[in-house]
Amino acid sequence: MGSNKILVIDDSRVIRARLKEMLPPGNFELLEAKDGVEGLKLISQESLSLIMLDFLLPKLSGWEVFQQIQQNHHWQKIPLVLMSGRKEEVLEKIQEPFEYFEFISKPFEQKELVAAIKSAMQKAKLPRKKVVVSNPTVIQEPTVIQGSLDNANLSEIELLNQKITKMQTEINQLKKQMAQLISWLHHRAS
Known part of the structure; x- marks a missing residue:
């Protein structure tokens, strides 16, 4: 088998077969997934050289798979072609x-x-911008911001802090729901 593994995540058997024919000959193994859940499972289990991801997929959409890839530091480094x-x-x-x-x-x-594959390989090498995720406990302390802004309108700052706190709560709820959904999907796939 090849040393490089290419994962094609597409619900169409015709597209998967066509991609296999179109890929230039080389030392690689083609892995196939027919839905997003199967695709994520292979991404987590295999050492991949390239991911070809259909955007419209059953069980877990290509958008949801894309988001999972973007949230994982190691998966971000895998060249990705979205189709x-x-x-x-x-x-x-x-x-x-x-x-x-x-x-x-x-x-x-x-x-x-x-x-597209050559371009994806180049883009995967680009350094990622650091995304700083704020700690919710820091956000919920408006006095930190108020103390550093003497002349600012404190009521506006208070209102903004309340909105940030509410948004952080909603984000935490969404993360919890996503974790429950993934757990449920893994359970169903087993």
Whole structure:
């Protein structure tokens, strides 16, 4: 078997077979997943050289798989080519320019595929901007901000702090729901 593993996550057997035909000959093994849950399972189990991800998938959408990849420091380093026949649906979720991955519109030709893969490999090497996630306990202490802004309107700051606290609570609830959903999906897939 090949030393490089390419994962194709697409619910269409025809697309998976076509990709297999289009990939240039080389020392690689092609892994296939027919839905997002299966795809995430392979991403977590295998050492991959490339991920080809359809945006519209059953069980767990390509958007949800994409978000999981972006939240995992190790998975972010894997070159990613996002595929869709409807680019407008991708653009609703992710704004251009696509900085860390490549996008290819379906249907595509071999030349376009090879160019997208090369571009994805270059983009995966780019250093990521550090995203600082605030600690909710710090956010909930408005006096930290108030003490450093003597002339600012304290009622506006208080209002903003309340909004931040509310948003953080909602984010925490969404994270909990996402964890429950993933747990449920893993349980169903087993």
